[in-house]
Amino acid sequence: AQSVTQLDSQVPVFEEAPVELRCNYSSSVSVYLFWYVQYPNQGLQLLLKYLSGSTLVESINGFEAEFNKSQTSFHLRKPSVHISDTAEYFCAVKAAGNKLTFGGGTRVLVKP
Amino acid sequence: DGGITQSPKYLFRKEGQNVTLSCEQNLNHDAMYWYRQDPGQGLRLIYYSQIVNDFQKGDIAEGYSVSREKKESFPLTVTSAQKNPTAFYLCASSIGGSGNGYTFGSGTRLTVV
Numbered sequence: 001a002q003s004v005t006q007l008d009s010q011v012p013v014f015e016e017a018p019v020e021l022r023c024n025y026s027s028s029v030s031v032y033l034f035w036y037v038q039y040p041n042q043g044l045q046l047l048l049k050y051l052s053g054s055t056l057v058e059s060i061n062g063f064e065a066e067f068n069k070s071q072t073s074f075h076l077r078k079p080s081v082h083i084s085d086t087a088e089y090f091c092a093v094k095a096a097g098n099k100l101t102f103g104g105g106t107r108v109l110v111k112p
Numbered sequence: 113d114g115g116i117t118q119s120p121k122y123l124f125r126k127e128g129q130n131v132t133l134s135c136e137q138n139l140n141h142d143a144m145y146w147y148r149q150d151p152g153q154g155l156r157l158i159y160y161s162q163i164v165n166d167f168q169k170g171d172i173a174e175g176y177s178v179s180r181e182k183k184e185s186f187p188l189t190v191t192s193a194q195k196n197p198t199a200f201y202l203c204a205s206s207i208g209g210s211g212n213g214y215t216f217g218s219g220t221r222l223t224v225v
Binding site: 045 | 116118145152153154155157160200202204206211213214215216217218219221
C-alpha cells in the first residue's frame, strides 16, 4: 500500500512571489506521481504527472515538479504566482494496477 | 467534447431520505470512482468500479450504494443510514493503464436540511 503526505495544509503567498508545495510518499514499489489543482466548487484538474524519464516535469501554466526517488518526494514549485493560482492542490501516487492515493491537499492563497 | 457530467450541482436532502447523485461519462473509460470531500480531509474513496456490473467498496462505503449497469453511468445513492452526508461529492473515471490519472467531474454539493 502507498500513502501520501502533504506537509502544509495552507500556504499564504504574495503575488509574484515563489511558492513550493511539499509532497512525500511512501511505497514499497515504483509509483507514478501526479499533481491536481482544484478551484473553488469545482472538480480536480490534472496539473502535471511523472511517469518516467526526466525527473523534472512542467505544466503549461508555469508550475514544475521534481521527482526525487531517494527522498520519496514530488514537490511542486512555481517561481512567480498569480492571483488566479489561488486554489487547492493535491498530490497523488499510483502503483501499477492500483488506485490513485491522494494527499490531504494544500490550500494556496495568493495575496495582492 | 468528452468528459464527465455530474448532476445536480447542488442537492438538498431532508433527514431520513435517500438521494441519488448522477455521474455520466462519454470518455469510454472502463473504471469509475466516487469520492467524498470534506474541508481539511482531502478526498476519501467511497466506491469504485473497474468494469460494468462489478464494483468494490472504498474506505468509507457505509451508508452509500452504487450500481454500474452501463459503462457510461455510475450513480451513487446516499442512504438514510449515512449519518453525516453533508459534503462535496466527486465522480472520476480512468482508462486502463497505470500511467493514466483520473478525469474528474465538477462535483455535487449535498446538504442535509
